[in-house]
Amino acid sequence: DTAVSQTPKYLVTQMGNDKSIKCEQNLGHDTMYWYKQDSKKFLKIMFSYNNKELIINETVPNRFSPKSPDKAHLNLHINSLELGDSAVYFCASSQRPPTGGLANEQFFGPGTRLTVL
Amino acid sequence: AQSVTQPDIHITVSEGASLELRCNYSYGATPYLFWYVQSPGQGLQLLLKYFSGDTLVQGIKGFEAEFKRSQSSFNLRKPSVHWSDAAEYFCAVGNTGGFKTIFGAGTRLFVKA
Numbered sequence: 103d104t105a106v107s108q109t110p111k112y113l114v115t116q117m118g119n120d121k122s123i124k125c126e127q128n129l130g131h132d133t134m135y136w137y138k139q140d141s142k143k144f145l146k147i148m149f150s151y152n153n154k155e156l157i158i159n160e161t162v163p164n165r166f167s168p169k170s171p172d173k174a175h176l177n178l179h180i181n182s183l184e185l186g187d188s189a190v191y192f193c194a195s196s197q198r199p200p201t202g203g204l205a206n207e208q209f210f211g212p213g214t215r216l217t218v219l
Numbered sequence: 220a221q222s223v224t225q226p227d228i229h230i231t232v233s234e235g236a237s238l239e240l241r242c243n244y245s246y247g248a249t250p251y252l253f254w255y256v257q258s259p260g261q262g263l264q265l266l267l268k269y270f271s272g273d274t275l276v277q278g279i280k281g282f283e284a285e286f287k288r289s290q291s292s293f294n295l296r297k298p299s300v301h302w303s304d305a306a307e308y309f310c311a312v313g314n315t316g317g318f319k320t321i322f323g324a325g326t327r328l329f330v331k332a
Contacts, residue, residue: 106262142324143257143307143324143325143327144322144324144325145263145309145322145325146322147319147320147321150319158319192262192263194262194263206313207253207265207268208263208265208320209265210255210262210263210264211262212260212261212262213260213261213262
């Protein structure tokens with residue numbers, strides 16, 4: 103059983119299009135994340151959701167809109183795609199620690215490679 | 220603000236040789252430190268983590284890391300590298316509350332026969 107799954111694995115599209123990436127976790131975790139990994143492998147957090155609430159939004163253009171219909175899903179919708187959006191997007195999840203508690207390990211999906219032409 | 224530096228962009232070691240990957244962090248409070256590995260075309264997998272207690276932590280696949288507060292370091296080591304260890308390695312620091320983890324730029328490990 104896959105713990106964190108993402109679809110699609112590959113996404114090739116034209117500039118200006120709108121696309122979505124889906125993420126699901128079956129670990130029972132409360133917290134989910136989206137990361138962007140560029141061509142130099144640099145991994146940057148985009149969003150963090152806890153119990154369907156947005157916790158972190160790291161100065162991401164508002165063309166990117168995450169949606170969490172329930173705790174197990176966190177989808178990423180991207181409007182008006184640009185060349186610079188080409189990257190690998192990773193979804194991750196973790197168990198929320200108690201308030202003031204420890205940062206927990208994250209479980210990552212396999213990634214979605216987005217190519218904008 | 221928290222930050223992580225991995226000084227080596229890539230490292231090449233011979234199979235069977237020992238390995239040390241460097242990581243320096245900056246964080247005002249007690250750091251929560253992680254090492255993740257990313258094999259080509261895959262997501263990240265946790266190797267080990269440090270929260271408190273013994274400063275030498277053991278992880279999976281024969282890896283260990285040592286937390287040195289005085290040097291703000293959390294270096295990853297393995298006594299004998301296998302060809303299957305070739306991958307990208309990321310050091311990360313998490314904040315209290317746990318919602319934000321900052322990753323280093325990664326170190327690419329090449330293993331030669």
